[in-house]
Amino acid sequence: MMQARAEVLRAEHGRVWLKLTDRAGGCGRCDEPGGCHSVQISHVFGPPQGEFVLPASIPLSPGDRVLISVPDGAPLNAALVSYGLGTLLLLVGAAAGSLIAPEGGGDLHAVAGGAAGLALAWTLNRVLTRSRNWRSHLRLELAPDASCMQSPQASR
Template identity: 65%
Template sequence: MQARAQVLRVEGGQVWLKVADVGGGCGRCDEPGGCRSLQITQAFGAPKGEFVLPLSVPVQVGDRVLITIPDGAPLSAALASYGLATVLLVLGAAIGNGFAGSGEGDLFALVGAGAGLAVAWVLNRLLARSRNWRYRLRMELAPATACVHTLQASR
């Protein structure tokens, strides 16, 4: 996933960027029913007009740059946050229901589902602290004229 951006400010080893791309793919990003899948500013949170990245290449205010996110990173993040929670919620409810006595199935399933969600929350917090995990979800900065595949192959 990649997008072109303009440098707004460079300060203290960080660069403030404004994304210039407004979509791609099928061209239905902003239409009703469009998936907006190429909106790089929304990949890991709420839409933002500008955001900050560590300064990894020399740039100046007004320069055009290319921002890249590794292939599969948004899917991995979504599966870890939503998939893990969903699986543990259902598994917790099933285990809780298995411990229930006569007429107490709903209560035990609810408690088990809550416990499953709590475990998912803890696991996601631990995953977010993992240096390896954060590296997989990184955003990289390159000059707008750079070939992204060449940059990734050289690592």
């Protein structure tokens, strides 16, 4: 399970605004000598904001620290469906358009078939994002950050 720590900025109407407190990046050696600096690719369009909104599954207050958990495989599954489905249907649509094209009109039909494939992929992705079953596999979970909680003995 992938996890990240965050701080609650505000909580209202069953939603919680969070700011990541963990340093984003792969191995954590990005800026060290010998590091690959690969995290810089994620900053092409500006630095990440690190703030986002999630449904509040537990009672939280501003300043609380939480642990956000993402089930194993969820990001890969979401990427495969989002990008893989679009790529597959684009290629299938282009191939189908080429096959049904009359002599000399293959390119135009391939473009039309590819566009139809992309439109179908977009529609299917929209349907999936509304599917409660699909979203349940991608759900982010919030839990109090145990490393920030005081033990009963420490508070005495």
